[in-house]
Amino acid sequence: MIVALVDCNNFYCSCERVFQPKLRNQPVVVLSNNDGCVIARSNEAKEQGIPMGTPFFKYRRQLEQEGIFVRSSNYALYGDMSNRVMTALAEFVPDLEIYSIDECFLDLTGMAHVDLTDYCRQIKAKVYQWTGIPVSIGIGSTKTSAKLANRLAKKMPKTKGVLDLSNAPHLLERALEKTDAGDVWGIGRRWSKMLAGRGIVTAKDFRDAPEGWVRQKMGVIGARTQLELQGTPCIELDIETPDKKTVCVSRSFGKEIEKIEGLHDALATFAMGGAAKLRKLGLVANAVNISIRTNVHRKDQKQHSESATIAFPTPSSDSLEVLSVTLSGLKRLFRPGLKYKRAGILLLDLVRKEDASRTLFSTPGEGKTKNLMSAFDDINQRVGSGLITFGQVRRSTTWYMTQNHVSPRFTTRWDELAMVGEPGQINPPPLKNSSAELIKGRRKT
Numbered sequence: 001m002i003v004a005l006v007d008c009n010n011f012y013c014s015c016e017r018v019f020q021p022k023l024r025n026q027p028v029v030v031l032s033n034n035d036g037c038v039i040a041r042s043n044e045a046k047e048q049g050i051p052m053g054t055p056f057f058k059y060r061r062q063l064e065q066e067g068i069f070v071r072s073s074n075y076a077l078y079g080d081m082s083n084r085v086m087t088a089l090a091e092f093v094p095d096l097e098i099y100s101i102d103e104c105f106l107d108l109t110g111m112a113h114v115d116l117t118d119y120c121r122q123i124k125a126k127v128y129q130w131t132g133i134p135v136s137i138g139i140g141s142t143k144t145s146a147k148l149a150n151r152l153a154k155k156m157p158k159t160k161g162v163l164d165l166s167n168a169p170h171l172l173e174r175a176l177e178k179t180d181a182g183d184v185w186g187i188g189r190r191w192s193k194m195l196a197g198r199g200i201v202t203a204k205d206f207r208d209a210p211e212g213w214v215r216q217k218m219g220v221i222g223a224r225t226q227l228e229l230q231g232t233p234c235i236e237l238d239i240e241t242p243d244k245k246t247v248c249v250s251r252s253f254g255k256e257i258e259k260i261e262g263l264h265d266a267l268a269t270f271a272m273g274g275a276a277k278l279r280k281l282g283l284v285a286n287a288v289n290i291s292i293r294t295n296v297h298r299k300d301q302k303q304h305s306e307s308a309t310i311a312f313p314t315p316s317s318d319s320l321e322v323l324s325v326t327l328s329g330l331k332r333l334f335r336p337g338l339k340y341k342r343a344g345i346l347l348l349d350l351v352r353k354e355d356a357s358r359t360l361f362s363t364p365g366e367g368k369t370k371n372l373m374s375a376f377d378d379i380n381q382r383v384g385s386g387l388i389t390f391g392q393v394r395r396s397t398t399w400y401m402t403q404n405h406v407s408p409r410f411t412t413r414w415d416e417l418a419m420v421g422e423p424g425q426i427n428p429p430p431l432k433n434s435s436a437e438l439i440k441g442r443r444k445t
C-alpha cells in the first residue's frame with residue numbers, strides 16, 4: 001500500500017482568501033457558529049499567538065488592535081470549495097477516500113514507477129491553480145505514516161509542502177524521532193500523558209514499545225496504530241462510502257426563542273433540509289427524533305431539555321411527512337415560558353430505499369408525492385435551495401445564527417459573486433502557463 005494524505009492548509013482561512021485577495025499574507029481567523037470562538041487560523045494569526053478555541057467576546061479588542069481579520073464561518077463557501085478540491089484530486093488517481101471537509105487519502109499503490117514526490121508536487125500545483133486552495137501532501141506506506149508525513153510537510157518549509165516517507169527508511173526514522181507520540185494519528189492527548197509516564201515521548205518510542213503492553217493498555221486501536229507505524233497497513237482505504245446511518249440537522253439559535261412559532265419555523269426548515277438530504281442519498285428513515293433545549297450556560301434560567309422519537313408508518317424521505325411528524329413532536333415537547341436555545345432533528349434507522357420494508361399499501365419512497373418531491377428537489381437544486389417550500393415553513397429570521405462577519409457565498413449564490421475590477425475584489429488571473437509560476441506570482445502579490 002502506498003497512500004497520500006492531501007490536507008488543505010488552514011482550510012477555512014484559505015477559502016476566505018480565494019475571493020478576498022486583501023486577506024492574503026494577512027492574519028485571519030474564522031469563528032464557530034454564532035461567532036463563538038476561533039476555529040481556524042491563518043499561519044500569520046498562529047504566529048501572533050492567537051490560540052485555537054479563543055472565545056471571540058474575550059479577545060475581540062485584541063484581535064481588532066492587532067489588525068487580525070475576523071470572519072464568521074461560511075459553510076456554504078467551504079462546502080463548495082471542498083467539493084472543488086476533491087473533484088480536482090479525482091483527476092489524478094482512480095481511488096480516493098474523502099476523509100473530512102479538507103482531507104483526502106489518495107491511493108498511490110501501483111504507481112511505484114513514478115517519482116511520487118514529483119507527482120504530488122504536480123497535484124499540489126494543479127489544485128492551487130484550479131481552486132486557489134493551498135494543500136500539503138504526505139506520502140506513506142500506511143495511512144498513519146501518510147498522516148505523519150503530512151504533518152511534517154506542513155511544518156518544514158524545506159519540503160515545499162510534499163513529503164514522501166513511503167520509500168525512505170532513514171527519513172522515516174527521523175520523522176518518527178521528530179514527532180511527539182501524542183501527535184500521531186489515533187493517539188492524541190488522551191494517551192500521550194499515560195505514554196509519557198512510561199518514558200514513551202516520541203512516535204519512535206511508541207513504535208518500538210513492547211507490543212503486548214501497547215495492546216493491553218490501549219486496546220486494538222493502539223495496537224493497530226503501532227503496527228501502522230511499523231509499516232503494516234491495518235486501516236484500509238475507505239473508498240466506497242458506506243451508507244449513512246443517521247442524518248442530523250440541528251442548530252443553536254442566535255437569539256433565544258420563547259414562542260412556539262419560532263421553534264416551529266426552525267424545526268420546519270430542519271425537517272425540509274433533512275428530508276431533501278435523505279432523497280439525495282437514496283435513503284429512507286424509519287423514525288425521527290426531535291429535540292429542543294434551553295441555554296445550558298444560563299444557570300439563572302429555568303432549564304428544559306427533551307426529545308421525542310416518532311416512527312413513520314412506513315420508512316420515508318417525504319418532506320411533507322417528515323415535516324408533519326416533526327411539528328407534531330414539537331407540540332408534544334414545547335413548554336411555554338422558557339427560553340429555547342437549540343433545536344434539531346435526527347433522522348434515524350436509515351436504509352436504502354430499495355431495501356426498506358414494504359406494506360400492502362405503499363412502497364417506501366414511491367408514495368403519491370414522489371413526483372412532487374423530485375420536482376421539488378430539481379427546482380431547488382437548479383435555482384437555489386429553499387426557493388420553493390411548503391406554506392407551513394415560514395421564512396423567519398428569529399432563529400438564524402449570529403454571523404456578523406460573514407463573507408459572501410462567492411461560489412453558490414448568483415447575487416454574491418465576486419466582482420471583477422471592484423476595489424478589494426478579485427483580480428483577473430495572471431496569464432502564465434506554468435502553475436508553479438502562478439503560485440510564485442500569487443504569493444508575491
Ligand SMILES: [Mg+2]
Nearest residue numbers: 007008010102
Ligand atoms: Mg487542514
